Amino acid sequence: MFGLESKDGKLLLLVAALALLAPVILNPFPEGSAMSQFNAGYPDLMQRFVIFGILAIGFNILFGLTGYLSFGHAAFLGVGSYAAIWSMKLVTMNIIPSIIFAVIVAGVFSLVVGYISLRRSGIYFSILTLAFAQMSYSLAYSVLTPITGGETGLQIKSTDTPLLDKALEAGEIGRANLFGYGMGSSYQLELAGWQFTFNLGYYVAAVVMLISFYFAIRIFRSPFGMMLRAVKSNQQRMNYAGLSPKPYTLAAFVISGMYAGLAGGLLVAMDTQVGPERMFWTASGEIVIMVILGGAGTLLGPVLGAGFIKYFENIISKINESILQGWFAFLPDGLQDFMVAVVYPFIGKGWHLTLGIMFMLVVIFLPGGLIQGGQKIGSWLRRKKNVVAKDSTTKPAE
Amino acid sequence: MGILEIKGVNKRFGGLKALDDVNLSIAENTTHAIIGPNGAGKSTLLNVLVGKLIPDSGSVTFDGQSILGRQPHEINQMGISRVFQTPEIFGDLSVFENVMIPCFAKRDGAFRMHAYESIFAEKAIQQQAEEILADVNMLEKRHMIASSLSRGDKRRLEMAMCLVQNPRLLLLDEPTAGMARADTQNTIALLKEIREKRSITMAIIEHDMNVVFSLAERITVLAQGTPLVEDTPDNIKGHPKVREAYLGEAQV
Incomplete structure (x- = not known):
């Protein structure tokens, strides 16, 4: 084409x-x-x-x-x-x-x-x-x-x-x-x-x-x-x-x-x-x-990376403390405040922290970027599928 | 008149005279070895031939044209290819791409903006690459990433990359340095085969006398930046001057 x-x-x-x-x-x-x-x-x-x-x-x-x-x-x-x-x-x-x-x-x-x-x-x-x-x-x-x-x-x-x-x-x-x-x-x-x-x-x-x-x-x-x-x-x-x-x-x-x-x-x-x-x-x-x-x-990687960063910049950064309070409202009072305090640095103005951690994880564990992550998951799924297929073909022989 | 003519070449590094009035002629369609003890100026001479160094005086002509002052890629485009001591290949690329690149260089010159054409449409280049890989027995490894090849295969690949351009002069810089005995024998066999199949001029710079005497048709002995003797292998073997230059270095 x-x-x-x-x-x-x-x-x-x-x-x-x-x-x-x-x-x-x-x-x-x-x-x-x-x-x-x-x-x-x-x-x-x-x-x-x-x-x-x-x-x-x-x-x-x-x-x-x-x-x-x-x-x-x-x-x-x-x-x-x-x-x-x-x-x-x-x-x-x-x-x-x-x-x-x-x-x-x-x-x-x-x-x-x-x-x-x-x-x-x-x-x-x-x-x-x-x-x-x-x-x-x-x-x-x-x-x-x-x-x-x-x-x-x-x-x-x-x-x-x-x-x-x-x-x-x-x-x-x-x-x-x-x-x-x-x-x-x-x-x-x-x-x-x-x-x-x-x-x-x-x-x-x-x-x-x-x-x-x-x-x-x-x-x-x-x-x-x-x-x-x-x-x-x-x-x-x-x-x-x-x-x-x-x-x-x-x-x-x-x-x-x-x-x-x-x-x-x-x-x-x-x-x-x-x-x-x-x-x-x-x-x-x-x-x-x-x-x-x-x-x-990679061909697709850069587009994916751009999308990820812009998503974080615009979505994660908009989550504020009151939204967090809402999320953890089902917890008992003390625990709710604790969870909010733990999560708070990573959202809102702290979105850079989340992005930074994610970037470090990607660079250390997936030097090929998110695309490499996708490929790894893909090959893992294929392998799993092959194992299942093999199992089902060997079973009747038993 | 040889295909490569070196006349009165001098090169100084500070107080050291690396090349001292070197005169050398390499005849077309021969294998010419340049040997000599450590520090004799072999590598300096080679670097002059490929355009990495410019001599202080003298002339170097290839097929009647001066090569002095030209860039390495221009000298290659004139028809001189070089094999390195440690194989220089494109490690991140596949074996097949490794041989395609010099094909493109030969056809399109040092630079061409062929950004819109597809590699898959270049049938002629692909065929050339396949043929040369078959010649060096590496066709089944074409999809391997070059850096994952064994040392011997890397050497073969580098040869293929040089040969695919049909060079008129192939320069080999200690092609068997650091190799195990078996690999050395394989390389000698490969070079002999290349020599028989193609009318190609080879200049070998080598330390290993075994390699030199099994390949060379002419030998020049270099010592302290000056050619000592030039003769056939048989005459070189017993030459007193050569014995003197190599005394304590190796058994000739």
Whole structure:
């Protein structure tokens, strides 16, 4: 299918089905029920799932294949966002030109950063990319305020006059659109207590994510992708086999930078504003954690990791003390307070602690990420099934 | 005129003269061994030939073209392949991918942005890789991860990776160093077979006299950065100068 091997085609179909049905799948609990706070099927969060999925897919092309650990990918996300919003300010509020512009600008920026950073490898490469990202952040925060809006960031105001759009009314805040349809427009489906929201912005982002995922599969299965794995494995042999590792690594760096720019452009398309904190080094670190948590070098892992982290960030962090009191209300008073005190550090503002513990467990016991965990469970189930099958075939002989 | 011509090459490391006016010619379609005691400059010479070191003076030409100042991958693209003392392979990749990579390098050059094509569609390359794996008796191990191979198989794989490019000159850096006796014999047999099947020029840098005398057609003895003698194996065996250079080193 689309020039893919059947296994990869099935994977793409699976991801497509999950992405298209996400508003239903992520809302398994009826509205108003005690569990409904675990529902993740609201537009804002679903958009984040797929956009950060794109970011992680792109980062994985660099880190998963070549092994070069960039600690500055948030810079490309931020640059893409600024490029997208400027395209909206100057040309049109339509998201398509702004996303394309975001990808191009992020690509050029990553070419410059990559060309310089790739003069070194290993930890020095990571530090160089980190330095570039922090410089970008600081510049956006201070010196470049005329372009970036400094601390307050950028929005589309009524004073902006996009070339192709009609002027905004005084005081109105501009919202991005796709040929006139707002990204926030949704269709609500009520179904016997369940509530599903089908949001245009989410579906735009999901389609872009599926296209990105498709290209990532193509790259993974291409001779180019094999060369990138060769870069990770043995650059010395690459050289003596007549290959130049540098342009391959740089190409991977630029591709992953363009993916980050695409994600940045989409963030602006969904929520028409930018701030410099998007480029802060913790944002770069988050990308690394997403990919490692999900499984670096695998196709599905990065998307999974991105989803996990965004879920924790938005769902676990919303559980507060009174919700906990409710959960443990069935216990005797003293025990209830004790349980709340034990669990409390791990939820709400403490969600980083839960995430940190989970990350450590994954890195120590599943170096291949959550994907490896899934594979282990899968092979264990198969083995169990085989044993059962063997038992049933041997029994009649007794 | 040989395929590889080394003329007046000098290389200094601080006060040490590693190569001292080296003149050497390797004729096409021969196996030429370069031997010498420790510190004779064998490895320095090899590193000059593959572009890792640039000599202070002198010229090195391959098939009439100078190789000095070229990058290792450019020199490989000219038709020189190198086998390392410890096999350099792509440990994380499968055996089959290991041989496909040099095939792509040979066909597409040092860099090509073939990111949208599929490996599975590259039938010609796959066939080339399969043929060479069959040649070195490793076809049934094609799906194994290269780092899990035995030492001898790693050596075979590295040979296959070099041979699949049909190099005009194969440089071997102590191909049997640290090997058990049986492995050494296997490697000698493999090299002999390669030599018989293909018209390939080989330059071997070697310590083990057994290997040298069973393979080489010409031998150059290097001592203190200078070629001492160059002759056929039979004449080298009894040469007084060689005995002198090797005194206390090995029985010749």
